[in-house]
Amino acid sequence: MVDPVSTIDVTEKLIHIFGIPSIVAAIVWSIRQYDSSRRAFVALHENTRLAVSATAEIKAAVDTIQTNHLKHLEDGILAIGSQGTRQTELLVVIADRLKRD
Numbered sequence: 001m002v003d004p005v006s007t008i009d010v011t012e013k014l015i016h017i018f019g020i021p022s023i024v025a026a027i028v029w030s031i032r033q034y035d036s037s038r039r040a041f042v043a044l045h046e047n048t049r050l051a052v053s054a055t056a057e058i059k060a061a062v063d064t065i066q067t068n069h070l071k072h073l074e075d076g077i078l079a080i081g082s083q084g085t086r087q088t089e090l091l092v093v094i095a096d097r098l099k100r101d
Helices: 004-100
Strands: none
């Protein structure tokens, strides 16, 4: 029969040989995973902050265009339309006068 003391000694030696480095490796791996995920979270937070900032700037620019510049464009287009109408009326008057002569 096998000596139970030597089996326990062999098992203990195997645990020390393989178990302790495995435990240390698992601890190191989990710390690296935590650090990596923390860096990814910080990068995601920074990118989100930049995206929100850019969106706010774009919204402000669009609001400025809507409130300021579109009214100018509308006024200009209406002015051109009224000028075209006035020019058409003048051309009709000229044509009538030419027909009379």
